[in-house]
Amino acid sequence: MFRILVSDSISEEGLAPLLNAEHIEVVQKKVAEVEESLDQFDALLVRSATKVTEELLAKMKNLKIVGRAGVGVDNIDVDAATKYGVVVINAPNGNTISTAEHTFAMIAALVRHIPQAHVSVKSREWNRSAFVGSELYGKHLGIIGFGRIGSEVAKRARAFGMKVHVYDPFLTKARAEKIGVEPCTLDELLSVSDIITVHTPLTKETKGLLGPKNLAKTKKGVYLVNCARGGIIDEQALAEFLKSGHVAGAALDVFEQEPPGDHPLLAFDNVIVTPHLGASTIEAQLNVATQVAEEVLKFLEGKPVTSSINLPTLSKEVYEKIQSFYNLAKKMGTVASQYMVEPVQEIAITYSGTVADLETTFITRSLLAGFLKPRVASTVNEVNAAMIAKERGIIFGEKFSTNSEGYANSISLTVYGEKQTFTIKGTHIPNYGDRIVHFNGFAIDFAPEGHLLYIQHQDKPGMIGQVGKILGDHQVNIATMQVGRQAAGGKAIMMLSLDKPLDDSIVEKLSEVADIEVVKKIEV
Numbered sequence: 001m002f003r004i005l006v007s008d009s010i011s012e013e014g015l016a017p018l019l020n021a022e023h024i025e026v027v028q029k030k031v032a033e034v035e036e037s038l039d040q041f042d043a044l045l046v047r048s049a050t051k052v053t054e055e056l057l058a059k060m061k062n063l064k065i066v067g068r069a070g071v072g073v074d075n076i077d078v079d080a081a082t083k084y085g086v087v088v089i090n091a092p093n094g095n096t097i098s099t100a101e102h103t104f105a106m107i108a109a110l111v112r113h114i115p116q117a118h119v120s121v122k123s124r125e126w127n128r129s130a131f132v133g134s135e136l137y138g139k140h141l142g143i144i145g146f147g148r149i150g151s152e153v154a155k156r157a158r159a160f161g162m163k164v165h166v167y168d169p170f171l172t173k174a175r176a177e178k179i180g181v182e183p184c185t186l187d188e189l190l191s192v193s194d195i196i197t198v199h200t201p202l203t204k205e206t207k208g209l210l211g212p213k214n215l216a217k218t219k220k221g222v223y224l225v226n227c228a229r230g231g232i233i234d235e236q237a238l239a240e241f242l243k244s245g246h247v248a249g250a251a252l253d254v255f256e257q258e259p260p261g262d263h264p265l266l267a268f269d270n271v272i273v274t275p276h277l278g279a280s281t282i283e284a285q286l287n288v289a290t291q292v293a294e295e296v297l298k299f300l301e302g303k304p305v306t307s308s309i310n311l312p313t314l315s316k317e318v319y320e321k322i323q324s325f326y327n328l329a330k331k332m333g334t335v336a337s338q339y340m341v342e343p344v345q346e347i348a349i350t351y352s353g354t355v356a357d358l359e360t361t362f363i364t365r366s367l368l369a370g371f372l373k374p375r376v377a378s379t380v381n382e383v384n385a386a387m388i389a390k391e392r393g394i395i396f397g398e399k400f401s402t403n404s405e406g407y408a409n410s411i412s413l414t415v416y417g418e419k420q421t422f423t424i425k426g427t428h429i430p431n432y433g434d435r436i437v438h439f440n441g442f443a444i445d446f447a448p449e450g451h452l453l454y455i456q457h458q459d460k461p462g463m464i465g466q467v468g469k470i471l472g473d474h475q476v477n478i479a480t481m482q483v484g485r486q487a488a489g490g491k492a493i494m495m496l497s498l499d500k501p502l503d504d505s506i507v508e509k510l511s512e513v514a515d516i517e518v519v520k521k522i523e524v
């Protein structure tokens with residue numbers, strides 16, 4: 001049974017996939033109103049009101065996923081979520097059309113003074129000359145940020161006969177051509193546009209993007225629109241440029257602080273505002289709620305999610321192809337970690353054969369998670385494994401090889417520690433399973449599963465008997481046993497799989513046997 005906390009108002013109809021699932025319990029309450037312990041929840045669903053801070057994440061000890069019913073995740077501390085191994089997903093396109101339409105409604109309202117005229121008529125005035133506007137036809141619209149919403153705004157602008165200028169440093173030429181726009185520099189856009197609308201995320205680079213310096217480069221009489229995030233247009237600079245009359249008006253759906261309270265911008269007649277309504281349509285709310293509910297359900301059922309902020313995204317098809325290697329890699333990491341009980345500096349992974357053609361990022365993360373789990377007290381999984389490895393100074397890297405030495409596929413892992421280097425190689429055989437085919441320089445063949453016992457010894461008659469006797473004397477049943485050696489009479493290994501975990505005292509007894517050099521128990 002999974003428990004999900006829905007802490008903001010999210011469309012009930014959209015939550016249906018979760019509400020109808022048998023193994024899911026949905027609690028619809030604000031975080032602050034939850035009386036029980038917060039660590040009972042596996043998932044948290046929010047819009048923008050709930051602030052998912054590090055402090056909250058620390059309290060939700062069993063949290064696995066945060067779902068944002070919307071695009072922007074600036075109310076979620078994604079770095080902290082990554083640190084705690086919590087997946088963050090959003091609903092990236094469910095509210096695109098609604099927000100583009102709202103932007104366009106704001107543009108039209110702004111240049112035709114609709115809100116001001118509305119208030120005037122409601123006040124029993126009839127002042128037609130006070131509200132003379134401008135046509136959109138033939139005007140230059142500058143769009144900063146040409147992603148999902150920016151490009152939908154462009155389509156609507158073209159339908160109105162506007163000339164569209166686009167600035168987005170990450171826009172590829174191919175995409176621009178496909179949509180039929182000509183990208184320009186920010187300076188070009190600023191100097192030519194009659195109306196400028198911003199559609200970027202709020203980042204270090206975009207915070208204050210339209211500040212004093214760039215606003216000074218705009219045409220006198222420019223109109224500004226922000227239906228993206230408060231702060232992209234510097235609010236203080238905007239107030240100054242409105243005061244001087246350089247900016248003719250602004251339409252704002254978003255503010256640096258929401259609600260804005262008694263904000264100086266609200267005092268300007270030529271500033272029109274809405275309370276972050278871009279995504280507030282029945283359709284958008286149903287879309288984002290459905291998207292996020294379906295994704296959370298998939299995730300809790302162990303299936304891949306497609307809109308994760310802090311995990312590589314995988315399609316179902318790709319996930320199905322990599323799943324076996326993902327499991328194999330995790331087991332290899334677990335085995336290697338328990339073998340190398342010492343500080344580790346580097347982990348090198350080589351993918352050979354068919355696996356080399358797959359999306360290996362996820363497989364590597366799985367291997368790292370398997371490796372780090374026995375060493376790290378906090379949650380470690382595919383989300384935070386790479387970050388934890390880096391934090392602990394472990395370098396890791398992938399290599400690809402066409403030479404899989406007779407196997408259809410293989411993953412080779414070398415761990416460089418302070419005292420020794422350890423190599424293990426595994427393969428996945430369809431309908432047979434995962435096999436370790438090289439272990440620490442020995443050719444061998446065993447399944448990396450259950451309670452394993454590794455023994456390295458001199459290749460002499462009677463070694464197997466001695467090991468069998470000690471285990472038998474302690475009522476430990478051997479399920480399987482594989483042996484390997486480098487040369488007759490030289491170094492040899494045994495890998496046993498046991499029916500129950502081994503006591504340390506038995507490990508000690510085995511270590512005392514003459515000609516046994518290494519004994520390690522490994523739990524997979």
Ligand SMILES: NC(=O)c1ccc[n+]([C@@H]2O[C@H](COP(=O)([O-])OP(=O)(O)OC[C@H]3O[C@@H](n4cnc5c(N)ncnc54)[C@H](O)[C@@H]3O)[C@@H](O)[C@H]2O)c1
Pocket residue numbers: 071072073092095096099144145146147148149150167168169170171199200201202203205206227228229253254276277278279280
């Ligand atoms: N008002 C609302 O209710 C509402 C609803 C949905 C989305 N939003 C916001 O709208 C914005 C756009 O959303 P989207 O879905 O189109 O996102 P998107 O990721 O599809 O597009 C963002 C675009 O901004 C571009 N960009 C990034 N940094 C840039 C920079 N420094 N200069 C210029 N361009 C830059 C990116 O390349 C990308 O193309 C986000 O801030 C989102 O949070 C607001």
Ligand SMILES: O=C(O)CC[C@@H](O)C(=O)O
Pocket residue numbers: 047048069070071072073095276278279280
């Ligand atoms: O939840 C909302 O209504 C706001 C959504 C919007 O800002 C977003 O980023 O998706």
